[in-house]
Structures are given as C-alpha cells and as structure tokens.
Amino acid sequence: MNNIFCIGMGPGGAEQVTRAALQTAASVPFLLGDARFLALVAAGSSVTPQHLEELPRGTEATLRRVAELLEKGPVGVLVSGDTGFYSLASSLVRRFGPEKVRLVPGISSMQLLAARRGRSWVNVPTLSLHGRTLENPEEIRPSTGEHLSGETSSGPRTTGGALAALQGEAVVLLGGWERVPAQLRELADLLGPERKGALAWDLGLPEESITEGTLAELATMEPRGRLPLLWLDPPEGEQPRRDCQRKGHLPEDDAGAGENECGEPPLLRPPLPEDDAEAGGKPLPPGVLSDSWFFRDERIPLTKAPVRAALLGLLHPLRGCRVLEIGTGTGGMTVELARAAGPEGMVLSVEPKQEALALAARNCLRAGIAVEMRTRHGATTSSPKEDAVTATASMTGSTEFATQDSFRRDAAEGGERAGRTPPGRVCFFRGNAPEALAGLRCADAVFVGGHGDALPEVLAACWKLLRSGGRLAATFILLDAALTALHTLEDLGGSPGFWQLTAGYGKPLAGSWMLTGQNPVFLVWGDKEAEQA
Numbered sequence: 001m002n003n004i005f006c007i008g009m010g011p012g013g014a015e016q017v018t019r020a021a022l023q024t025a026a027s028v029p030f031l032l033g034d035a036r037f038l039a040l041v042a043a044g045s046s047v048t049p050q051h052l053e054e055l056p057r058g059t060e061a062t063l064r065r066v067a068e069l070l071e072k073g074p075v076g077v078l079v080s081g082d083t084g085f086y087s088l089a090s091s092l093v094r095r096f097g098p099e100k101v102r103l104v105p106g107i108s109s110m111q112l113l114a115a116r117r118g119r120s121w122v123n124v125p126t127l128s129l130h131g132r133t134l135e136n137p138e139e140i141r142p143s144t145g146e147h148l149s150g151e152t153s154s155g156p157r158t159t160g161g162a163l164a165a166l167q168g169e170a171v172v173l174l175g176g177w178e179r180v181p182a183q184l185r186e187l188a189d190l191l192g193p194e195r196k197g198a199l200a201w202d203l204g205l206p207e208e209s210i211t212e213g214t215l216a217e218l219a220t221m222e223p224r225g226r227l228p229l230l231w232l233d234p235p236e237g238e239q240p241r242r243d244c245q246r247k248g249h250l251p252e253d254d255a256g257a258g259e260n261e262c263g264e265p266p267l268l269r270p271p272l273p274e275d276d277a278e279a280g281g282k283p284l285p286p287g288v289l290s291d292s293w294f295f296r297d298e299r300i301p302l303t304k305a306p307v308r309a310a311l312l313g314l315l316h317p318l319r320g321c322r323v324l325e326i327g328t329g330t331g332g333m334t335v336e337l338a339r340a341a342g343p344e345g346m347v348l349s350v351e352p353k354q355e356a357l358a359l360a361a362r363n364c365l366r367a368g369i370a371v372e373m374r375t376r377h378g379a380t381t382s383s384p385k386e387d388a389v390t391a392t393a394s395m396t397g398s399t400e401f402a403t404q405d406s407f408r409r410d411a412a413e414g415g416e417r418a419g420r421t422p423p424g425r426v427c428f429f430r431g432n433a434p435e436a437l438a439g440l441r442c443a444d445a446v447f448v449g450g451h452g453d454a455l456p457e458v459l460a461a462c463w464k465l466l467r468s469g470g471r472l473a474a475t476f477i478l479l480d481a482a483l484t485a486l487h488t489l490e491d492l493g494g495s496p497g498f499w500q501l502t503a504g505y506g507k508p509l510a511g512s513w514m515l516t517g518q519n520p521v522f523l524v525w526g527d528k529e530a531e532q533a
Contacts, residue, residue: 004066005076006092008083008106009037011204011227014044016107024104025049025076030069032062033078041078049076062088063095070096080227082108086128086173109229110171112203116210116373117231118358127166128173129183166191172230177223184219184230191215197232201225210373212365284339284367284423288312294330294363300356302330303449306503307475307521312336314473314525315445320344324443324465326433326458327351327450331360337447338369338424346425348440351450352432361428370422374429434461442467448474448485455481456488463492466528473525482522494526 005024010016017040025031025041031049033041038052051069055077056062062077069075079087085108092101114121166172166187174180188195193216200210202225209224218230285293288309294302303311311333312318318340328334328351338347351357357373364371429436434457443465451458451474459472466472472489476482482498489496500522504515 002070002072002074002100004070004092004096004101005074005104006083006087006089006101007033007076007078007104008087008108009033009040009078009080010107011081011109011112011202012036013204013206014040016204017044018104018106021104021106025078028074028076030073031076031078032065032069033076034080037078037080059088059091063091066092066096079106082106082111084108085110085126086130107204109173109200109203109227113171113198113200113210113229113231115354116200116203116358117198118362119231121171124169124171126171126173130173130175166232169234170232172232174228174230177226177228180223180228181219181221184215187230188215188219191232192235195232195235197230200229200231202227203229208373288336289332289367291332294332294335295359295366296330297355297359300330300353300359301450303332303475304503304518304521305332306518307501307523308333308336310499310501310523311447311473311475312340314523315447315471316340318342318345318445321444322442323347324437324440324446324462325349326446326448326462328356328360328428329449330356331363333447333449334360334426335363335367335369335424338364338426339367341424343422343425345444346427348427348429348443350429350431350433350436352430352436354430357428357430361426364424364426367424368422369424369426372425372427374427433458437461437465440465444470446470446472448472451481455484459485459488460492463489463494463526463528468528471525471527473523476522476524477519479522482524485524489524489526492526494528496524496526499523 007021007025022044030051032053032055056065066075082105083089083103174183195215198212199218202208288305291305319342321341323337328349334349361371444467446462446466474485486496500520502520503518506513506515
C-alpha cells in the first residue's frame with residue numbers, strides 16, 4: 001500500500017528541522033514541497049528522493065497531484081511548521097483517509113511564539129485568517145474556547161463562530177504580508193484599538209521579529225516578513241484562560257511534580273510578589289532592585305543585589321552610554337545597566353541560552369525597559385532583502401548586528417506605546433562569546449558576567465570593542481579565574497583593579513536583626529587609556 005507522509009519542516013531553518021522529518025522525507029521516492037524545504041532535504045540527507053517537485057498553487061491542485069504520484073509510489077508532502085497547526089494535513093486526511101496519511105510533526109510558529117514570550121499555550125484557542133475573512137461584528141459572542149481546525153487555502157472563507165474566541169486570549173495566524181495592516185485594523189475595530197498583543201514575523205528564522213503593543217499601534221507598522229502571527233493578550237482586567245498561573249509563566253514539565261487546585265502542574269519557580277509591573281506598569285523602587293523582585297528560575301544565575309550595586313559604582317557614569325554585557329543570565333545586571341544608561345543609551349547583551357534570554361526579557365519588560373531580540377547572521381548567510389522595512393529592522397549580514405537607528409526605532413515602538421519614554425533599552429543577542437562579538441561596534445563600557453572556557457579570548461575581544469577611556473568590569477566566584485582576568489587585562493595594556501566582595505543579607509529575628517553571609521565574589525576591572533584605542 002502506498003502511503004502519504006505529511007512532514008512538518010518547522011519554520012524553515014535547517015537547525016529546526018527534526019531528524020525524523022529529514023529521514024522520512026529521504027525515504028519516499030516522490031516529494032512535494034516548497035523550494036526551500038526541498039533544498040533542506042537535499043542538503044540534510046545522504047539519500048535524495050528520486051523525484052522532487054514544488055507544490056502546485058492551491059489546495060485542490062496539490063491534492064490532485066498527490067493522487068497522481070500516489071499511483072507510482074509513496075509520496076511525501078512537506079509543510080511549513082507543524083502538521084497540526086493549519087497545514088495541509090487535514091485536507092490530505094479528508095481526501096485520502098486517515099489510514100493512508102502518516103503525520104510527521106514539526107515545530108510550529110505557535111510553539112515558537114509561546115516560547116519567545118515565556119507563555120504556556122495550554123487551552124489558548126487558535127484562529128486562522130489566512131485565506132479567510134472576518135465575520136460580521138454583530139455575531140461576536142463570549143469566548144467558547146473552541147479551536148478552529150483547518151488549513152491554508154487560496155480561496156476566501158469565513159471564520160464562522162470561531163471569531164468569538166478572540167474575546168479572550170487567543171493566537172491568530174494572519175493572512176499574506178500585504179493584508180496584515182488591514183486585518184489588524186479590522187481586529188482593532190472589532191475588539192477595541194487598545195487591545196494588546198504581540199505581532200511576530202518569520203519566527204525561527206534569522207530575521208524574526210516580535211513587537212508588542214496595542215492593535216492600533218501594530219496596525220501602523222510596515223510588514224516585516226512572510227509569515228505573521230498575532231498573540232492577543234486577554235482584555236484589560238481579564239485573567240488568562242489558565243487563570244491559576246501568573247501571566248507569562250510556563251507550567252512545570254515534570255509529570256510527577258503534583259498539581260495545584262486548577263488541576264495543572266505547579267510553576268517552575270516560587271511565587272513572586274503580586275506587583276507585576278510589566279512594561280512599566282508600576283514605579284520601580286529606588287536604588288538597585290532586590291533579588292526577590294526578579295522573575296527567577298533556579299537553573300539560571302542572578303547577580304545579587306550587593307554585587308550589582310558595586311558594579312554600577314565601578315562603571316559609573318553610564319547615562320547615554322552603549323554598554324556591552326557578556327552573559328545575560330536572569331537579567332539582573334541587564335536591567336540595572338539599562339536603567340543607568342537611560343533611554344539615550346543602550347545595552348547589548350550576549351547570551352547562548354534561549355531560556356535565559358526569555359527570562360531576562362521578561363524582567364526587562366517588567367521594569368518598563370524596551371526590548372529587542374536579535375540573532376546574528378552566520379558568515380555564510382546572505383543578508384535579508386534591503387527594503388524600507390528590513391533595512392532598518394533587521395541585521396545586515398555578518399559584519400554588524402544591528403544599527404543604532406534601527407534599535408532606537410524598534411525600541412521606541414515597544415517602550416513608548418503608553419505615551420512615556422522607557423527607562424532604558426536592551427538588545428539581546430543569542431550566541432557564544434567571543435564568536436558572537438564579531439561585527440559589533442564599539443562600547444563605552446563592558447560587563448563580563450559569564451565567559452565559559454574562553455576567558456582570555458572573551459576579555460581580549462571585549463577589550464578591542466571598548467572605547468578609549470572606557471572601563472571593563474567582570475565578576476568571578478573562583479579566585480583562579482579572577483587572577484587570570486587580572487593578568488589578561490595587564491597584558492592588554494589596561495590599568496586593572498581588584499576587589500573581593502563578601503556581602504551579608506540582614507533579616508529580622510527575635511526583635512533584632514541577623515546577617516546571612518553570601519559566598520565571596522571577586523570584582524576585576526580595567527581601564528582603557530587613550531593611547532590604547
């Protein structure tokens with residue numbers, strides 16, 4: 001019996017195609033798909049199917065071609081994202097029957113957007129407006145939580161009663177890029193212009209972008225890619241559907257971890273204070289922020305408050321400065337550096353772990369700091385097409401991460417949407433130093449909080465980027481590493497300094513106070529004189 005294999009190829013990048021997808025695609029003699037997916041199969045498998053063919057335009061034409069090839073042997077159909085998220089899978093199953101169609105799942109844009117925002121997508125309804133039209137506003141009713149299943153097609157359709165789900169938290173797959181502004185304006189008319197959400201373009205690709213704002217604000221933006229996805233936040237004052245979780249936290253992924261009163265697993269981290277001043281909602285306390293203020297994950301390190309205070313003193317003044325941070329972690333220093341640099345400056349923070357970047361972004365947004373995520377193009381990756389949008393909103397090749405103008409524009413869109421200037425701006429880069437530093441421009445100050453196994457190389461690369469008169473500061477918990485940093489800065493021609501900081505935390509006890517000692521931390525810094533520049 002000849003079978004049909006519907007294979008999810010993820011967002012389109014080679015690193016996000018599963019091995020199962022490649023192996024399945026290579027095992028069938030006839031393969032249909034987008035040209036970029038066919039190229040991924042040809043490049044990623046030792047065996048290439050005997051027949052590679054681009055998908056015809058339109059669902060019906062694709063189904064006819066699959067039927068023709070099926071008479072000759074098994075057929076593979078490559079679809080973008082995941083087979084269960086608005087792909088051709090449902091059409092294939094309806095036409096040929098579930099006994100003949102085998103689904104090979106991939107990574108969906110829905111999953112990626114949830115991961116980027118640090119959100120759970122459990123019980124979040126989804127809706128596709130790709131090839132569909134919005135229904136009559138009078139038909140909208142309270143959310144039913146029902147999902148609309150289907151696939152993208154070229155003919156116009158109506159969303160039917162499923163649009164009622166948009167009254168609460170929901171994810172919407174938008175239409176072609178040219179229709180997105182009009183669709184956002186329609187949604188703003190139906191749901192209210194102040195309804196907030198996040199608009200994502202080309203998730204998983206190097207040029208991906210995510211912008212948060214109201215529907216009215218998002219509708220004014222120029223399209224930024226090919227595939228748009230909108231995550232609608234609940235209306236103001238309404239809790240997310242998973243209302244037993246605080247907004248923005250993922251459920252524990254350990255099946256044996258126990259459940260709370262809502263029947264869902266507990267959170268990854270201990271409960272946090274209820275003053276979730278996300279995106280500048282509540283004034284921040286004076287001075288450095290307490291450790292308990294930050295969203296935390298015990299697997300991701302946080303620079304403690306006394307150390308942050310000492311580092312800010314060492315790097316002062318920072319107002320209006322361009323600051324480079326190596327090792328984002330929880331984002332403790334990221335937030336403090338951005339606040340100190342202010343809206344006139346910026347912080348470029350480099351971190352290899354995606355989960356750390358997501359957590360740090362959450363903490364920055366909670367402090368009202370404008371955030372942008374960037375992924376560096378590899379040396380062999382071609383630049384995005386230079387048009388009016390991508391020329392300012394994306395990275396330009398391997399020689400530069402992002403222009404300051406593009407950062408200021410995107411950060412302003414994210415941080416000033418409430419009519420106020422953000423207290424700081426941060427641009428996150430995922431990658432390992434020193435490789436990830438290639439192409440960055442000069443920095444006025446540098447903080448090294450993580451270095452891996454390449455400490456001298458990281459310090460040398462940062463030193464090269466440091467402007468004349470600037471200072472590099474680093475923290476260590478091991479004395480050997482601190483001494484290595486001192487010697488390296490000396491060899492680089494710097495004027496180094498060295499502190500050991502042993503802090504104690506005070507807490508009330510029996511009508512008085514006691515101190516809880518912390519492990520010592522070594523602070524090393526070096527100043528770059530004018531003749532070294």
